Amino acid sequence: MTDIVRIETNQRMSRVVKAGGLVFIGGQTSADQTPDVKVQTAKVLEKIDGFLEKAGIDKTRLVSAQVWLADIARDFGGMNEVWDAWVPQGCAPTRATVQAQLAAPELLVEIAVVALG
Amino acid sequence: MTDIVRIETNQRMSRVVKAGGLVFIGGQTSADQTPDVKVQTAKVLEKIDGFLEKAGIDKTRLVSAQVWLADIARDFGGMNEVWDAWVPQGCAPTRATVQAQLAAPELLVEIAVVALG
Amino acid sequence: MTDIVRIETNQRMSRVVKAGGLVFIGGQTSADQTPDVKVQTAKVLEKIDGFLEKAGIDKTRLVSAQVWLADIARDFGGMNEVWDAWVPQGCAPTRATVQAQLAAPELLVEIAVVALG
Numbered sequence: 001m002t003d004i005v006r007i008e009t010n011q012r013m014s015r016v017v018k019a020g021g022l023v024f025i026g027g028q029t030s031a032d033q034t035p036d037v038k039v040q041t042a043k044v045l046e047k048i049d050g051f052l053e054k055a056g057i058d059k060t061r062l063v064s065a066q067v068w069l070a071d072i073a074r075d076f077g078g079m080n081e082v083w084d085a086w087v088p089q090g091c092a093p094t095r096a097t098v099q100a101q102l103a104a105p106e107l108l109v110e111i112a113v114v115a116l117g
Numbered sequence: 118m119t120d121i122v123r124i125e126t127n128q129r130m131s132r133v134v135k136a137g138g139l140v141f142i143g144g145q146t147s148a149d150q151t152p153d154v155k156v157q158t159a160k161v162l163e164k165i166d167g168f169l170e171k172a173g174i175d176k177t178r179l180v181s182a183q184v185w186l187a188d189i190a191r192d193f194g195g196m197n198e199v200w201d202a203w204v205p206q207g208c209a210p211t212r213a214t215v216q217a218q219l220a221a222p223e224l225l226v227e228i229a230v231v232a233l234g
Numbered sequence: 235m236t237d238i239v240r241i242e243t244n245q246r247m248s249r250v251v252k253a254g255g256l257v258f259i260g261g262q263t264s265a266d267q268t269p270d271v272k273v274q275t276a277k278v279l280e281k282i283d284g285f286l287e288k289a290g291i292d293k294t295r296l297v298s299a300q301v302w303l304a305d306i307a308r309d310f311g312g313m314n315e316v317w318d319a320w321v322p323q324g325c326a327p328t329r330a331t332v333q334a335q336l337a338a339p340e341l342l343v344e345i346a347v348v349a350l351g
Contacts, residue, residue: 013212027213096261098334100215130329144330217332
């Protein structure tokens with residue numbers, strides 16, 4: 001099992017798992033539940049930056065991302081504004097963005113990523 | 118193509134695909150459509166255990182999971198209770214859980230996982 | 235960074251990313267917004283064929299797919315009809331299909347895949 005590295009693991013989930021050369025970061029949401037998708041997106045991306053750092057890499061290594069928005073008609077533009085500013089030039093991952101109700105009604109955005117270790 | 122192993126493949130999908138050192142198990146639902154998320158989650162996780170075994174591994178090798186719930190406000194707690202008891206201590210994958218209507222209205226939960234071979 | 239290959243990259247996303255031996259294609263939708271899931275599914279799969287070709291492979295290398303439908307009760311059958319005809323015999327990926335509202339109300343289907351390079 002030394003080939004799987006789990007970071008911030010509890011009984012339910014790990015925040016980060018390194019396996020097979022890839023770094024998986026699960027769906028992250030904002031602890032700051034201000035009802036503004038730009039605020040929440042910025043907080044989520046901060047968390048992802050922190051987890052990438054714990055995995056020994058950074059956002060230039062992003063491979064793939066999934067974004068869930070609680071209200072895609074209202075919040076797609078605001079999320080993208082923060083996202084586009086965060087992605088390093090020339091390093092954008094693949095992405096899929098769909099609407100989904102999240103684990104608490106206050107949550108407006110959740111993002112999961114895969115990166116290369 | 119000997120580097121891709123497909124298990125229980127039909128014209129629409131494979132239940133399991135091994136590739137690049139990883140084991141992918143597609144979205145699994147419960148054949149028992151009792152309207153109780155704990156029953157359905159237990160059945161889904163049984164199926165996943167079986168597919169992991171067919172791939173030659175077990176749930177200690179989980180890397181990443183996605184959970185879809187038909188009613189996240191009602192069923193998040195029940196699903197988690199069964200999930201938490203199923204995950205081997207110290208082996209939790211990353212996870213993302215969102216609400217989504219599934220392929221039939223009786224289905225309350227669907228889970229897909231990635232593991233390391 | 236020569237170990238990550240990004241194809242059709244802009245500031246928001248790449249259409250394709252090759253990393254760790256895998257080929258990731260993000261969520262693709264149809265430019266033809268005819269309100270018919272079969273038309274849109276065919277267009278999405280054409281796009282995916284094109285991106286697989288740009289990655290130097292084809293649909294026999296599919297590992298995993300996610301399908302999102304805007305109306306799963308209405309469109310599951312139509313999407314599957316086009317999908318089943320498209321998948322090469324014996325090469326079906328794992329798959330998960332759920333309902334989700336997509337980035338524009340005209341979009342009926344979105345598909346993301348992972349393949350082996």
